[in-house]
Amino acid sequence: MINMEQLKDLPDNELLERLRLGDTAAFGCLYDRYFDPLYKYIFFRVSSKAEAEDLTEEVFLKTWEALHVPRAPMINFRAWLYRVAHNIVVDHYRASKKTDPLHQSSSFRETGESMEKIVEKKQTAEEIARAVAQLEPRFQQVITCRFISGLSHAETAEIMGLNINNLRVLQYRALRKLNSLLNKGDLSK
Amino acid sequence: MSEKIDLILAEALIALENGGIEVDQLLERYPEQSAELSPLLALTAAMRSVELPSPDPRFKAAAWARMYNRISVEQPLSFWERLRRFWQYSILQFTFTRQPAIVLILIAIFLISMLGGGTVYASGGAIPGDFLYPVKVAVEDVRLAIATKQLEGGLYLKFAERRVGEVLALIDLGRYEEVESTTLKFEQQLALGVESILQADQDEISPKDAAAYDESISEHIVVLGSILDLDRVPETIKKSIRGAMSAASASLEKLRRSEDGPDDNLEGPVPLGDPTQTPTQRPTLAQAEGTSSPTALPTLIPTIEPKSAITEAPAPTATPTKTVPPTRTATPTEAPAPTATPTITVPPTRTATPVDTATPTDDGKTLPTQASTAAHTAVAKPTSTPKP
Numbered sequence: 384m385i386n387m388e389q390l391k392d393l394p395d396n397e398l399l400e401r402l403r404l405g406d407t408a409a410f411g412c413l414y415d416r417y418f419d420p421l422y423k424y425i426f427f428r429v430s431s432k433a434e435a436e437d438l439t440e441e442v443f444l445k446t447w448e449a450l451h452v453p454r455a456p457m458i459n460f461r462a463w464l465y466r467v468a469h470n471i472v473v474d475h476y477r478a479s480k481k482t483d484p485l486h487q488s489s490s491f492r493e494t495g496e497s498m499e500k501i502v503e504k505k506q507t508a509e510e511i512a513r514a515v516a517q518l519e520p521r522f523q524q525v526i527t528c529r530f531i532s533g534l535s536h537a538e539t540a541e542i543m544g545l546n547i548n549n550l551r552v553l554q555y556r557a558l559r560k561l562n563s564l565l566n567k568g569d570l571s572k
Numbered sequence: 573m574s575e576k577i578d579l580i581l582a583e584a585l586i587a588l589e590n591g592g593i594e595v596d597q598l599l600e601r602y603p604e605q606s607a608e609l610s611p612l613l614a615l616t617a618a619m620r621s622v623e624l625p626s627p628d629p630r631f632k633a634a635a636w637a638r639m640y641n642r643i644s645v646e647q648p649l650s651f652w653e654r655l656r657r658f659w660q661y662s663i664l665q666f667t668f669t670r671q672p673a674i675v676l677i678l679i680a681i682f683l684i685s686m687l688g689g690g691t692v693y694a695s696g697g698a699i700p701g702d703f704l705y706p707v708k709v710a711v712e713d714v715r716l717a718i719a720t721k722q723l724e725g726g727l728y729l730k731f732a733e734r735r736v737g738e739v740l741a742l743i744d745l746g747r748y749e750e751v752e753s754t755t756l757k758f759e760q761q762l763a764l765g766v767e768s769i770l771q772a773d774q775d776e777i778s779p780k781d782a783a784a785y786d787e788s789i790s791e792h793i794v795v796l797g798s799i800l801d802l803d804r805v806p807e808t809i810k811k812s813i814r815g816a817m818s819a820a821s822a823s824l825e826k827l828r829r830s831e832d833g834p835d836d837n838l839e840g841p842v843p844l845g846d847p848t849q850t851p852t853q854r855p856t857l858a859q860a861e862g863t864s865s866p867t868a869l870p871t872l873i874p875t876i877e878p879k880s881a882i883t884e885a886p887a888p889t890a891t892p893t894k895t896v897p898p899t900r901t902a903t904p905t906e907a908p909a910p911t912a913t914p915t916i917t918v919p920p921t922r923t924a925t926p927v928d929t930a931t932p933t934d935d936g937k938t939l940p941t942q943a944s945t946a947a948h949t950a951v952a953k954p955t956s957t958p959k960p
Contacts, residue, residue: 386749407643408756414636422627436627440635447643508622529585530619536582554585555578558612565615 728765
């Protein structure tokens with residue numbers, strides 16, 4: 384028998400095994416582990432707290448539906464989860480016909496730093512967010528996965544269904560394009 | 573050059589991610605590409621420093637509560653379903669050794685068939701952590717698997733009662749590490765039992781049975797409550813006990829409501845999934861969002877004797893009267909900020925939660941899903957669920 388503390392320390396694949404055998408607590412652990420990072424990933428893409436909350440909840444509903452029925456084992460659950468999140472964000476924009484999410488200035492977290500520093504950071508964050516929103520979807524995804532969510536090259540490649548070489552090229556192009564947008568300084572488009 | 577620069581950029585990023593090197597040092601390694609690399613690396617550093625807000629812990633807990641309600645309806649799997657999945661996923665994929673508990677159950681079943689009922693009988697007194705405990709659980713699963721719908725609810729309640737006995741025994745022996753999982757199992761079986769009873773044809777439940785169910789659950793609350801008086805029991809364990817008591821109260825309330833006739837308020841309380849809070853403080857989702865009034869839960873405290881020889885526990889006094897426990901107050905501003913450890917499950921509560929279950933289709937797509945509550949609506953749109 385395993386207690387809750389031990390359960391929390393189990394790697395994803397062990398938790399998935401337990402989930403397949405009907406252990407609901409294992410799903411609770413996965414939820415706890417990934418809710419915050421997925422929320423942040425989605426928030427960066429949609430820029431609204433309420434939408435990010437709803438969409439994050441939806442990710443876990445979809446995950447539950449997909450996981451509690453028999454299926455082939457997953458090699459990288461984290462990558463799979465981000466892929467679900469990406470699809471949900473894409474569908475969200477498709478359904479709401481939004482193409483240019485404007486990032487809310489009040490949404491970025493304020494820390495204990497000086498007001499000057501906070502304003503400076505906020506401006507940078509907002510500029511980046513606006514510039515990323517103007518990139519083509521694949522560039523947006525690679526930037527968000529790699530530099531906002533901190534996923535590895537391999538995980539990002541898996542999420543995007545690319546091989547690692549293509550991912551590297553895409554990453555380079557996305558960064559170059561983003562840099563060019565930021566240097567132009569015209570992000571109001 | 574551009575063919576190579578993506579590789580150089582990737583290498584540089586990996587070096588920075590791994591730490592131990594500064595951008596300037598890195599650029600010295602690639603003098604030819606440094607002009608192009610420099611702004612890109614600065615940009616990635618700026619992006620990594622972006623601080624994004626964390627989700628509202630109340631929302632996180634409420635979302636888990638909604639999800640748990642849904643999950644609990646589908647749990648637990650029957651013994652045969654578990655066995656089937658084990659066969660499908662473990663044996664066929666040669667991961668036999670990764671399922672020691674299930675292997676143990678299979679061995680136990682084999683031994684039962686070889687040795688007759690002796691092992692089963694011997695396992696009757698087993699508690700979590702004992703060698704024969706998996707046999708006890710397996711036998712229960714078999715009984716549930718072959719039970720008719722009418723008998724299922726009663727069986728679940730009977731097994732929930734066993735869990736209470738096991739909790740007492742575990743505490744008596746000081747084996748606290750198994751208590752939490754046992755209380756969770758208790759909550760689950762109790763919820764399933766009540767759900768099953770409510771779904772059964774009400775005409776087939778005699779008033780005598782209904783009274784027995786009521787008394788049984790009330791008894792659980794009192795017996796579990798006696799554990800809270802024990803000084804030697806760690807606070808973390810007491811939290812689990814309080815959670816189990818809260819779940820039992822919720823089940824009892826549900827049962828009584830159904831006895832009183834149809835419930836007009838189908839959007840009744842939904843527990844906020846914060847297992848770190850004590851049950852008496854656990855607000856409902858509606859309360860957390862300031863839209864609902866609290867529900868006083870009259871609890872019948874029956875005359876009972878403790879089922880275990882816990883010496884420190886004062887024997888509950890015989891009080892064959894109805895008492896009303898302290899009313900939970902709805903103060904949304906005081907809704908505890910959950911520290912989101914939702915793996916300690918909340919008791920499932922029937923809510924007016926329209927749920928259209930999405931079904932993953934062969935091509936990896938899923939149909940739309942909706943999970944909404946009175947106060948919060950999850951966005952549900954057609955979404956592709958990838959096949960990993």
